[in-house]
Amino acid sequence: MEIDTDVYMIACAIVPVHIHPRATELLAVLSGKVINHMIPEAGVTNADGSQRVILTELTANMMTINPQGAFHTVYNLECEPANIVAAFNSEDPGATLVANAFFSYDDDILANELNQGISGDQIDAVKQAIAIRTLKVQECLKRCNITSRH
DSSP states (O other): OEEEEEEEEOTTEEOOOEEOTTOOEEEEEEESEEEEEEEOOTTOBOTTSSBOOEEEEEETTEEEEEOTTOEEEEEEOSSSOEEEEEEESSSOOOOEEHHHHHTTSOHHHHHHHTTTOSOHHHHHHHHHHHHTOOHHHHHHHHHTTOOOOO
């Protein structure tokens, strides 16, 4: 088992949505509070047939699992840092950043995947918005009176 020890998450931080194509991840919280947001593979659904989404709030001494290949992210929207540990069942879990990978496609492929719902210039705007991460981070920074990242 490969272990990345003592990962420090600053206040108001989000790890980009990613997958580990070659490993399952066990995520444990040593201190602080984080939220793990995981979407299992297609076909794992709720009773109404919608895609299952698992949101887990973790505090010190709690742990969750992100199965191999599952989309997941972890975020700390608290004003205090958190320490987490990620352990994998492979020495080489790999990581694919989902948004980066998706938006690496040509615009015509993206438009097709998005059912022609957005065009090339709109795709650029979406890419820009993803680069900013999320409004939740901005809201957290404001709530916590954090004005700069050193």
